[in-house]
Amino acid sequence: MNHIDPNKIKITKLISALWFLWALLHIIPGTLSMMSAVAGDITSLEFLFPDTNPKAMTTDYPREVEAILVTFGQHGFNLFWFGLVTLVCSVWIWVKQSGTAMLLAAVVGGLADLGALFAVYMIGRIDIWGLLIFAGTLLAIVLSGWIWTANRKQ
Numbered sequence: 001m002n003h004i005d006p007n008k009i010k011i012t013k014l015i016s017a018l019w020f021l022w023a024l025l026h027i028i029p030g031t032l033s034m035m036s037a038v039a040g041d042i043t044s045l046e047f048l049f050p051d052t053n054p055k056a057m058t059t060d061y062p063r064e065v066e067a068i069l070v071t072f073g074q075h076g077f078n079l080f081w082f083g084l085v086t087l088v089c090s091v092w093i094w095v096k097q098s099g100t101a102m103l104l105a106a107v108v109g110g111l112a113d114l115g116a117l118f119a120v121y122m123i124g125r126i127d128i129w130g131l132l133i134f135a136g137t138l139l140a141i142v143l144s145g146w147i148w149t150a151n152r153k154q
Contacts, residue, residue, distance in 0.1 A: 012097045014143065015144055016094035019105045020086075024083070024087070026079045026080070026082050026112070027083035030082075032044070034073055034076035037072045038073065042068060045057070045068065082112040085105070089102070089104050090105065102147060103148065105140070109137055110137055113137040117131075
């Protein structure tokens with residue numbers, strides 16, 4: 001019978017908790033974005049760009065508003081499924097200490113955050129919160145890699 005190191009289990013549970021939190025922080029806004037897009041509500045644009053007047057945009061640029069809503073809907077769907085995959089992975093990591101779940105969460109979550117960081121950097125709106133979120137994802141990926149490598153050596 002294999003003896004599992006209690007320290008590895010603690011780290012695995014920490015990894016699981018990080019991915020669970022990451023998942024919720026993506027599922028909730030993803031759901032809200034999709035609901036706003038389906039309802040035709042463009043007011044959430046003010047959250048991303050506070051100096052924008054959504055009512056004026058709706059009046060002056062109705063076709064562009066449709067394009068923005070489609071983009072929000074797509075972005076919301078991506079946030080939702082990224083979060084859903086990492087949520088399922090976090091449960092498998094907690095329950096089974098699954099290396100495959102750690103790898104899948106690292107790939108999906110890591111690439112999602114890397115894409116978001118790149119997109120935010122491109123429009124010049126990078127801030128400390130974006131860097132902190134990316135740092136949390138990076139921590140989960142590094143810990144997952146460490147556990148995965150340690151388990152392969154046994």
